[in-house]
Amino acid sequence: DAMVIQNPRYQVTQFGKPVTLSCSQTLNHNVMYWYQQKSSQAPKLLFHYYDKDFNNEADTPDNFQSRRPNTSFCFLDIRSPGLGDAAMYLCATSREIGQPYEQYFGPGTRLTVT
Amino acid sequence: GQNIDQPTEMTATEGAIVQINCTYQTSGFNGLFWYQQHAGEAPTFLSYNVLDGLEEKGRFSSFLSRSKGYSYLLLKELQMKDSASYLCAVSDSNYQLIWGAGTKLIIKP
Secondary structure, three states: OOOEEEEOOEEEEOOOOOEEEEEEEOOOOOEEEEEEEOOOOOOEEEEEEEOOEEEEOOOOOOOEEEEOOOOOEEEEEEOOOOHHHOEEEEEEEEOOOOOOOOOEEOOOEEEEEO | OOEEEOOOEEEEEOOOOEEEEEEEEOOOOOOEEEEEEOOOOOOEEEEEEOOOEEEEEOOEEEEEEOOOOEEEEEEOOOOHHHOEEEEEEEEOOOOOEEEOOOEEEEEEO
16 A cells, blocks of 8 residues: 555654654655644644755754655654654655645654653 | 634534534635544545535535635544544645644544
């Protein structure tokens, strides 16, 4: 089945220790998104890629970086995690941009910062 | 600014009907999505409305009024597995999704 895969599902890191979250997709979608979602809050868009064109949301902290080495994979790097970065990180894809396409989500990575 | 409002939490009884409302103010409108999110899981697509009116899909229906900036999700014949959060999201003028915080629906036997 075509899908969006995120690894790991649960990640524990120490305050200030860099961490990388990964996402892969078998849907062959051009657009990939990274969202941060805290409990009972709306998903907050951090970045999106159209193919390899990177788009950073204006209020995404510099502490967050992203890489998309190819169509299938996308990574979220948190350079120096703080306690406030503990959240669920959701990766999503959509077929294209320029139309209101449905977004397909991975199962998420829950990040704990100790 | 852009804003999506939904009730924080609702409670309903198994077998009953519940309506979850969503109001929005966005810069542009290219349709409204409803997603279901079970606790600790990813959102999954339920419906998409771009024209006024009611879209029915099995036990779930979604309504849109663009002039009022209003939508609702109607769930019929509620089942325990419908306990989840329901997120409303609007596609804005740039086709970016503006998300609501979600409505947590609690189903009681």
